[in-house]
Amino acid sequence: MDLKELRKEIDEIDTQLVTLYEKRMKISEEVAKYKINTGKPVFDKERENAKLDWVKSQVHSEFTKHGIEELFLQIMSMSRKLQYQLLNKNGIQDKTSFRLIDTIENKKDKKVIFQGVPGSYSQIAMLEYFGEDVDNYGVETFKDAMETIKNQAADYAVLPIENSSAGIVNMSYDLLVEYDNYIVGEHILRIDQALLATKDAKIEDIKTVYSHPQGLMQCAKYLDQHRDWKQISLQNTAASALKVREDQDKTQAAIASIKAAETYDLQVLQEAINFSDTNSTRFMVVSHEPIFTIKADKVSVCFEVAHESGTLYNALAHFIYNGINMTKIESRPLEGRPWEYRFFVDFEGNLNDGSVQNALMGLKAETIDLRILGNYKKYEE
Template sequence: MVVDLKESRKKIDNIDKEIAKLFEERMKVATDVAAYKRSTGKKVFDPVREEEKIKTLRELTTDEFNKTGIEDLFRQIMSISRKYQYKVLGSETNELLPFKQVDKLDVDKDTRIVCFGEHGAYTEQAMEEVFGTDITSMNRLSFKEVLETVANGEAKYGVIPIENTSTGGINDTYDLLLDYDITIVAEHVVKVEQALLGKPGAKISDIKKVYSHPQGIMQCSKFITEQGMESESYMSTSSAAKKVAEEDDISQGAIASTRAAKLFGLDVLKESINFENSNYTRFIIVTNQKVFLSNANKISLSFEIKHQAGALYNMLSNFYYNDLNLTKIESRPIENRNWEYQFFVDIEGNLNDPGVRNALACISECAKQLTILGNVRTK
């Protein structure tokens, strides 16, 4: 005979009441554990104890389905227990957060600021929109050189692009960020209107080959294909404009800004050739000091996790449990370790927020590696 649903639900309700009561009791014990750990300086996360616990609990269950189920359940319970302990401990993350809070970026006319690209590059525009023109600016032809110049102190700030609305994250930037001891202190968005530039007097039909930064080529891929033009990657959009201006070949064009056209004396053969009308690039401003603005509201992190089931899920749950909105996630392959990835995430918040500190304390203990890339003000 089939058991009546009401009867089964009543049984389930009673069992759940017991579980809820036991859960609360367990969490109270976790407070004692936290107090002990604080007094002895022990870490909250004890992976050996967790694995032993899972093994014992699996042995207490009968069939394979329940073994997997109890493992899932207790991995969650212990993860909640850890988060609770960090909260009780008030997340002592000072050594993790060697960042100094500042009210504004320290800059005057003698401050050296380095940007990517030749004069006329979009990055230069971003730099001038952030810092004005009364600065000591420097130009470097690769992202790597910009970051090196900042890391070794030759320039106080550096500006490079990190993301575009139509082509996504700029991989080269992500791949370099962890190679230098630098901090992202600000960001700036520029509307990018790519134009086809040619030698004075050239017509669109004269152009057989276009040069640009890979981003410029990607943003204008439809136009290039429609026109049947060949394309070749160049160091930056403005370097491409310079090349076309310097060489005596009317069949060469550059995809760059109208600003670059003016600077190098080129004709604008067609404006706005990017395939998406709303084409914006986000630039980051980096420095070699560990600082963040007091009104910063977005944190960028990078971490590596164990290559195992649930690792990313558990890591991201730290944001959920601390009520932090995750606004972006990127993954990049780790060199020489096929199919393993480095994660880059942005979350809303300020490094002073207790929830942020709590999440960072948890992540730093569980991740294989954690880097706080910076805390910036975003609109």
Template sequence: MPELDLGEIRTRIDNIDKELVKLLEERMIIVEDVIEYKAANNMKIFDAKREEEVIKKNIDRVKEKKLKKYIEKMLNDIMSVSKEYQETKIFKIKDNNFNADFKGKKMGYTGVPGSFGHEVLLNLVDEKHSEIKKYSTHEEVAEAVARGEIDYGVIPIENSSTGEVRDSIDLIKEKDIYIVGEISHKIKQNLLGVKGSRIENIKNVYSHEQALMQCSKFLKEHSDWNSIACSNTAIAAEFIKKEDNNENACIANIKTKNIYDLELLAEGINNNKENYTRFIIISKSMKISEKSNKISIVTTIEHKAGSLFKLIEIFSKENLNMVSIKSRPIPNKAWEYYFYIDFEGNLNDENVIRAFENIKVQMSYMKILGNYRSDIKI
């Protein structure tokens, strides 16, 4: 076997890298044509079927089987970067004079009648509104909005006592939809059982995981009970009604008492009496108005010291009040994070425009999730 020359090997790698950079740059330039086409035709950025086809087609071209899984990772990274680039370029406001009028619109919420989401939705439209659809999960609501099945959806995003609703915050980014409104709704949790049941009979308590956490002190006083998580508080109420077992109870909205003919066993059992959940109204397109005073974005930063400081400094220099910042793990990138940021402002404000220009230059990725009126009062 001939003696290896490390310098020669590195030169060969450098030459390959040179060609790779040239081809990747050419690919990104072509992606700009894709961006233009998608924007003109109101298309979603992410096409799962197309991405799967591209990756499979190129994996099949790999001759060395032992390298397939590594090249697949590279291809996935290329597709992720391409999507991020498209998201920074596609920014189109469909309605610049949004007035939060939902009359005649198709609306959706999570759960069944009696859920807090349903209650919030009925604050936007009257009970006779014919175009209301219910879904089992927040993801189903988001998907229905994304494909145009409904015009608007209402989902919870954060509770004042227990923090963010974990899946909701990621859905806005992943499903290519926008926040167009925000409602802060007071939550009062109650223990309900089937007709004739008594609190001393209870063995099982059903509710959404957030509701169980909001009532943790009350549940601790009944440590012999089994706490069982459901997808929604009202679905828990519907379930115990169908089971008709006096050992079962649920934690839910007081309205479920009459809807499902239940017995009130304990009222207002949440830990914090000033218990609020922030709900967001979601739409397929960006909609803003002069009254829009809150902006939500998601961004990533370089994985090195000082990067987060540089991001926060941009807001400070432009005198923009950051009201919330949360981190979420980036899939397939250990210990790297997306940062979700809420701040006060309007997309037409000069300081907001300057801040976005700086973020785009200094940060590796940014997407606007919405510019909306905070805490709509209806």
């Protein structure tokens, strides 16, 4: 038999497979109707495991056994996603605690906090987002900011979550899980790190440099040129500038913003020392209230999956099947569970969208501890 005839046979088999797949999905619709009427859950792990064991028993080689398992995992996954859509169309939804509001831009009588001292990048981002006249103050740590929001001593907090050069801010991700606070907005700030020192200092005087760990990382290439400088991490870039001002030691320098130099009456020894000329930080605006607006177009969630082959793939397939654009995925290790992770996913959409509701229904059923971290308007320049 030549190649043309072999391909013809494959085409004939594939035609049968397509017909049988459509038939199977039609029956899945009837299953969904039954579950709508009876309240049975879509995901029946025991039933699916039994099905996988049976189909694997029908084949005769290990290679085929693995392939048939993969095939039926996908077929059953598609069947579930169809059923979630039908349940949603019939008004059977997982209700969230999120409340639709007109806008969060009404800044009158609002109190906003940031981590750090005046002159910090968090303060700059906060003022750009809320305006120069907003009532604001700084707190010492990220945790203090989250605690203040939780206790409703302030309406919003502005915290960094990711830098384009140095990566994610681990503490911010971990605190989103620890606290029942929610992302309600985001702002992206261009970061131009500068080397600041006392008015009498020169470059050759410097022996010690202070900054936030991310500030040091963003300027790693510059600092490599001065390997005799001791690098010391502090909680905030502006706090580093404050220390240099208070110590009045010309051997000390801080990596911070030019605004921090103005705030603490320091000189700028060198501007733009970060290694990337597109260096920027994404800040999240956090509230204790689970609120979103009709213009919100970005959703952040986190979840865990069973430590089994294919579980993460099947979870992410809910975005693909519902035509949702996933824009970011990160993982953080689970405390006390080595080599297991919690996943953080950002995707486009609004909680009122049917496609988003379908995806969230499937994720809730098929992942562990799904949490919606926020639905907010993505940053646009």
